[in-house]
Structures are given as C-alpha cells and as structure tokens.
Amino acid sequence: MNILEAPSEKLLAGIRKLLAEKNIATEAEIAERIRITDEASPARGAAMVARAWTDPDYKALMLRDGTLAAEAMGVPMRGLPPLGVLENTAELHNLVVCTLCSCYPRAVLGYPPFWFKSAAYRARAVRDPRAMLVEFGTTIPDDMKLEVVDSTADYRWMVLPRRPAGTEGWSAEQLAALVHEGDMIGITVPRVK
Amino acid sequence: MSEATPRAMHDLGGVSKFMCEAVDAEPHALNDFDRTVDAIRGILGGKKVMGVDELRRNIEAIPEADYLRLSYYQRWIRAITAHLLRQGVITEAELIAAMEDA
Amino acid sequence: MLASGTPVRVKLDWPETRGPCHIRTPHYLRGHQGVVVRHLGDFPNPEALAFRRPEQILPLYHVRFPMAGLWPDQHGNNTVLVELYESWLEAA
Structure with missing residues (x-):
C-alpha cells in the first residue's frame, strides 16, 4: 500500500518522531511555534x-x-x-x-x-x-x-x-x-x- | 463555459457542483493534530526544508477523492510527508519504523 | 512594466494538461480580458519555486475583471480583482 494513504494520525506521529530525531523540528520548537501562532x-x-x-x-x-x-x-x-x-x-x-x-x-x-x-x-x-x-x-x-x-x-x-x-x-x-x-x-x- | 475547462481539482472558483452548497459557517475549532501539523509546516518553511509553494504543489497532487475526503490539515500532513520523502529528508523505511514505534 | 489602466488578456493556456505543475492563475480567468489596476511588486515565480526550479522574478499585477464576462448567470455590478504574474498576461 502507498504509505501516504496511512491514517493521518499515524503519519503525523511518524513524521514528528523523525523530525525530532533529525533535529529538524523538535518538540520544544513545535510547542513554541504553536504558542506564537495562537497569539x-x-x-x-x-x-x-x-x-x-x-x-x-x-x-x-x-x-x-x-x-x-x-x-x-x-x-x-x-x-x-x-x-x-x-x-x-x-x-x-x-x-x-x-x-x-x-x-x-x-x-x-x-x-x-x-x-x-x-x-x-x-x-x-x-x-x-x-x-x-x-x-x-x-x-x-x-x-x-x-x-x-x-x-x-x-x-x-x-x-x-x-x-x-x-x-x-x-x-x-x-x-x-x-x-x-x-x-x-x-x-x-x-x-x- | 468554464465547466468544460481542464481545471485542476483544487481550482474551485465558480465550479458548478458547489454552487448550490451552503457554506458551513460553524466554527469547527482546531484540535491538537491541526495545530501540530500547522506548526511543523511553519518550522519546515522557516528552515527552508519546505516552502509554501511546495506544500501547495503536494496538496494539489492528492487524488481528488482523497482531497475531498481529507480534512484541511490531513491534506497538509500527507503533503508534508510526500515532500520529505521525495526530497530524501526521510526514507520510507524510516517512516514505516517510526510509525510502528510511535 | 504595465501601467494602471492597461487592458490585458489572460493567456488561454492549460499547463495542467501537460503534466505536474503548480499554477496560481485560476481556471476561470483563462482567455478573459481585464484591466491592470496596479503593479504590486516583483516576486519569485511560484510555478518554479514549487518544483525547486531556478526561479525568475516576475512583476505581479492586480487585474480587475467584470464578473459578468466570466459566468453566464450574472446579476449585479460585481467585479473580481486578482493577483496575476506578468508571464500569464498578453496584450488585449
């Protein structure tokens, strides 16, 4: 199956883990970004x-x-x-x-x-x-x-x-x-x- | 008129099939999934990993049935994933493993 | 540079039929005539940015179209004002 057709929540979980591991988007950066956007x-x-x-x-x-x-x-x-x-x-x-x-x-x-x-x-x-x-x-x-x-x-x-x-x-x-x-x-x- | 044009599915201006559809004006508050996907796109944009035009192009490449079925941010995570795979930022094997662990 | 008031026509072109692309000119304007309202500045071409192709910097214009010319079922004094890159415009 095409991996892009995986459930969205699973895709997000996988992407989030990989981006954190690769230091592209850490959990702290995501939290900070949400805070700024919500302002x-x-x-x-x-x-x-x-x-x-x-x-x-x-x-x-x-x-x-x-x-x-x-x-x-x-x-x-x-x-x-x-x-x-x-x-x-x-x-x-x-x-x-x-x-x-x-x-x-x-x-x-x-x-x-x-x-x-x-x-x-x-x-x-x-x-x-x-x-x-x-x-x-x-x-x-x-x-x-x-x-x-x-x-x-x-x-x-x-x-x-x-x-x-x-x-x-x-x-x-x-x-x-x-x-x-x-x-x-x-x-x-x-x-x- | 324009109905005969070979428009792309996301190019929705004036499209007849939506002309009798009421606009859903309910607020539909964003959830954590939505905010997180939005934030990831923002970070990838700031770090030049994925520009806004690259996001759009990958959203536009979603098959129409999926485009219409998926929520706004579900389209985004799919587009982000497609982009990161194509650019080699992540591999499919890494993603499969990460999805199993998560 | 196109001056305010210049009549222009949006190219009647369908890159969508020629393979993957990213187009910022809506389908409903292709082939239609409008009038330049003003030059909005110069911007890198998103059609290239979307595919990481070498980008050109293009003039961007606000162009006005009477809605009555776009659709068969129009009532009222309605216009559409749209940002269009110079690469999509030709002399009317």
Whole structure:
C-alpha cells in the first residue's frame, strides 16, 4: 500500500518522531511555534480597524501599506507575505477569497476559519457572491459595487470595513469590540447591537 | 463555459457542483493534530526544508477523492510527508519504523 | 512594466494538461480580458519555486475583471480583482 494513504494520525506521529530525531523540528520548537501562532487573532485586525476609524493618518498608512500599519500596532510581519488592505465605502463592498487554496491574512486575523477553507465558499465567492453573503446575513444593496478579491499569489488581503453609524465619540477599544473576523474578510459588516 | 475547462481539482472558483452548497459557517475549532501539523509546516518553511509553494504543489497532487475526503490539515500532513520523502529528508523505511514505534 | 489602466488578456493556456505543475492563475480567468489596476511588486515565480526550479522574478499585477464576462448567470455590478504574474498576461 502507498504509505501516504496511512491514517493521518499515524503519519503525523511518524513524521514528528523523525523530525525530532533529525533535529529538524523538535518538540520544544513545535510547542513554541504553536504558542506564537495562537497569539495572532482577529483582535489584532480589529485594533487596526478601530485606529483607522479614529486616526486619518493611520488610515492612509493602512491603505497604502498594510504591512507597515500592522507593524505600527506591534504585529510581527517580518518574513511574512505583504498585507494589502481594501477599503469598504458607501459605493463599494470588498469580499476576500482564495479559490486555489486558503491564503488568509493570518498575521492580523489568526488561523483561517473553517468556512474560508471550504469548497463551497471558494467556489461561490467568485460567481454568486451576493446570494452567498445573504446566507451570512449580509445584504449588499443592488446599487453598491461588489468586488471579490481572489488571493492567488504573494499578498494577503484584509478588508477595512465602514464605521457603523451611532459610534460617534467611542473609544478605540469600544470600536475594536465591534469588529469581528468576518467583517475583515467582507462576509459581514460591523453592527452596533 | 468554464465547466468544460481542464481545471485542476483544487481550482474551485465558480465550479458548478458547489454552487448550490451552503457554506458551513460553524466554527469547527482546531484540535491538537491541526495545530501540530500547522506548526511543523511553519518550522519546515522557516528552515527552508519546505516552502509554501511546495506544500501547495503536494496538496494539489492528492487524488481528488482523497482531497475531498481529507480534512484541511490531513491534506497538509500527507503533503508534508510526500515532500520529505521525495526530497530524501526521510526514507520510507524510516517512516514505516517510526510509525510502528510511535 | 504595465501601467494602471492597461487592458490585458489572460493567456488561454492549460499547463495542467501537460503534466505536474503548480499554477496560481485560476481556471476561470483563462482567455478573459481585464484591466491592470496596479503593479504590486516583483516576486519569485511560484510555478518554479514549487518544483525547486531556478526561479525568475516576475512583476505581479492586480487585474480587475467584470464578473459578468466570466459566468453566464450574472446579476449585479460585481467585479473580481486578482493577483496575476506578468508571464500569464498578453496584450488585449
């Protein structure tokens, strides 16, 4: 039998043992890597969005160079793909997908969620995005342009959503609490409860 | 139209058979297996043992029935294994022995 | 270097039919016409990196396509914006 068809848990156990023996990936390195990866979460992206809503200079930086904007918030970006930021406006809604695999702005949003990696999402986003968004509770008005950004190559993309009405005078922390993972991919928009 | 194209199985944009499938929006939290595989790939990338394009190429080489059956990180460990074997970082005999011991 | 606003066509090519390969140009764009939005920088060609072949550094562009031209069943003002390497683009 083809060894690649062995149960995944067994493959992992074997690979893990060999990589440790060969000093390529030790147990300590794996634990450290998981710890670092788990530190990235949508809270990072939300903090960037909230700052962009309250600081025009920061917003300009974010739209010009997402990597620099992330670094300005203390997010380590070294060695990672460049980050691009797509601005939602009254006329335009952006939606991010990766039809070929699962390219995701992990540095600022963490691990990609299950739905982002699913075949249905990857297939429908570039062909039937408005109906798909309705399933996520998001209705894009007919007169609003919808741009679907297919992450095919060297960039990772996040959406800068629109600031909801009724949030005048809110602090950056209050604003950040409104912003969720899906809002920065474009499947949902931030709402005031 | 595009249905007639000789697309690769992972090249899913607009593929008709998924157009009526609802997107599963449940969170499906990652487990230890997922996190460990993710971490190993990251380490192999950092040490130039396996680049992201090499990961993708090996995922894309998984037969379609297996690709659709395997979970996301199950595809990854299979792709990582295929790459390490092909590059001679590990041998099949070593792997068989390690899997028996583990 | 292609300037913003340049009309381009994605090559109607199927390397998939010629053996093992790694392609970052989605199938649904092959042969379709779009417009260059901007140059995103120059990057090593992933099609070569995937096979440890000597890599070329290629210009990467953001290219916009009206969704209506890609599929038969379209409603609404939708566009697709995609990163494409210069090797996949030809004059429209």
